[in-house]
Amino acid sequence: MSEFLRFHGTDSYLTNEALEAAVNCALVLQRPLLVKGEPGTGKTLLAEAISAALGLRLLTWHVKSTTRAQDGLYVYDTVQRLYDSRFGDGDVKDIRRYIKYGPLGQAFASKERVVLLIDEVDKADIEFPNDLLHELDRMRFRVNETDDEIAASHRPVVIITSNNEKELPDAFLRRCVFHFIDFPDQELMKRIVAVHHPDVDTQLVDHALRVFYELRDMKRLRKRPSTSELIDWIAVLRASGLSDVRLEGKVPFLGTLLKKEQDLATLADQLAGGRRFRS
Template identity: 60%
Template sequence: MKFEGTKAYVATDDLTIAVNAAVTLERPLLVKGEPGTGKTELARQVAEGLGLKMIEWNIKSTTKAQQGLYEYDAVSRLRDSQLGDAKVQDVSNYIRRGKLWQAFDADERVVLLIDEIDKADIEFPNDLLQELDRMEFHVYETGETVRAKVRPIVIITSNNEKELPDAFLRRCFFHYIQFPDTETMRKIVEVHHPGIKSDLLNTALTQFYEVRDTPGLKKKPSTSEVLDWLKLLLAEDLAPEDLKRSGANALPRLHGALLKNEQDVHLFERLAFMARSGR
């Protein structure tokens, strides 16, 4: 079982090596990288490329590790007992299976995505150490032990918003997705916008990387944003000369697809003002 990328996802050699190494070692693959570099999409494409089902657990700031295992609804059971409902005799009626339980209970191997783990509390990763390592957990309410029928492929993403515990990192195979260079970006664009004219693409990508490299930029535009920008350029049927910027007009055409906060817009406006003033 080897991942080699898909037609819809340009995977670099080091990324495919990382995926296959994690599968071979039976370790979770921890993927970091700036937003928009395809971390979440990687899990979907690994599942598609290997012909596996994917189970997705999206982490929020309020998410607790226990929710990935199961949740016991004691309130509903109390209410039903007061109403004389016969199903209160079976506690399993009040246990809701979490994403890890679903992955462990699958008859065939699945891809389990734990998306944006760094959004949760700092103790969240440590609370999952044993379950991800041993591939089992205990259900105290029923006394059963849930074990993975087939070890899932676990892919964990992080935007690096907070440091992850060392004990957790030791149990993962780590890969950082570098922002695509120009050549890789061309391949990505070809997947999403096949047949785009080379002169337009050359001009657009040159401008895009110039915007990304502008000193003082608060949020650099990502891969997903340049794809949106190119879609707009194609929809407006713009030519390469339409994209030219001068000092007096430093903002790129349709800049709302690339610049996502007022500080960065003001930065380019200040650059234009300085150019007009001859500073």
């Protein structure tokens, strides 16, 4: 790489030194960056921030349980070709019309460097991560139906996210740069809130953060509230004109923060027992 593009976050995506170092390490080594962390820590948004900061186009590949590495390269749309052959719409002899590049294929075919987000890699079959890195190492693929070979001009900036739903193969981990995004502390969270609500009342923020982190500290919650839920909750509190919220009383708009019936019951039980953090 002739020029080292450094990442320092963006106005709307706040970072710390450890995260910036991991991204820049991946840029220098031209290796995929594997990002883990609990929901709401900004794993997916990181790719958008890198794309914006470096001025590179973003391609997104949302992985599902049935996803194969081949799907990311291209698919041959036989159904559309059959439809066209029956109803006479288009030249069915031109097979290239029915070759649809996936996100990985688009990244390889691009004349410019791109950012490729491979979101929730752990949802796929256990063989998927190694198959994926095999294709990333080769940086080229052949379209069997047309015998065309697509070779990448630039290695994409690859960001891979995982929610730890299953263990990833050691061979896959060895070939990635890894970073675990810690959940923001209160100081960083204040800055994040200020990005989304720049003119919010400071008293409201202080009270909301206190309740938010008290909820997150409860040991028996099955799904602790995340950053995005805090942002939404503050938006609703502002719209309703509330500024003084406490965990001891009735928490307004609690359904914005807690999304499981068991967690609502847990909170009610702990508040009724007078021991807020009983485990």
